[in-house]
Amino acid sequence: MQRPVELERQSQPALTSDELLAVxxxxxxxxxxxxxxQDIEWAVDADLPAGxxxxxxxxxxxxxxxxxxxxxxxxxxxxxxxxxxxxHTLLHPLNSKQ
Numbered sequence: 001m002q003r004p005v006e007l008e009r010q011s012q013p014a015l016t017s018d019e020l021l022a023v024x025x026x027x028x029x030x031x032x033x034x035x036x037x038q039d040i041e042w043a044v045d046a047d048l049p050a051g052x053x054x055x056x057x058x059x060x061x062x063x064x065x066x067x068x069x070x071x072x073x074x075x076x077x078x079x080x081x082x083x084x085x086x087x088h089t090l091l092h093p094l095n096s097k098q
Contacts, residue, residue: 013091019044020091022054030059037062 015023023042030038041058048055 015044015091018050019054022051026054026056030056034059034061037065039063 013020026042027038027040030040038059039062040056042054042056045053045055047053
């Protein structure tokens with residue numbers, strides 16, 4: 001379902017800094033638990049208290065990004081680019097499809 005977003009909200013981050021950090025912690029926790037990079041689905045539950053409101057919905061082994069990285073020499077720049085892309089999408093979800 002698509003809904004119009006007010007113009008002044010279109011350039012605002014979708015997540016707070018605390019929520020962004022919680023998503024990153026959740027992803028790293030899933031990765032450590034399963035021993036491999038994970039493609040996670042998560043949500044922010046407005047009914048839970050702040051700090052406990054980012055929840056894991058689903059996790060499965062990540063296959064697309066790891067294949068791209070495996071085809072290239074491993075270096076910090078490649079990893080950093082992926083992280084920057086993830087952060088950009090989380091902070092600017094309306095711009096991520098451009």
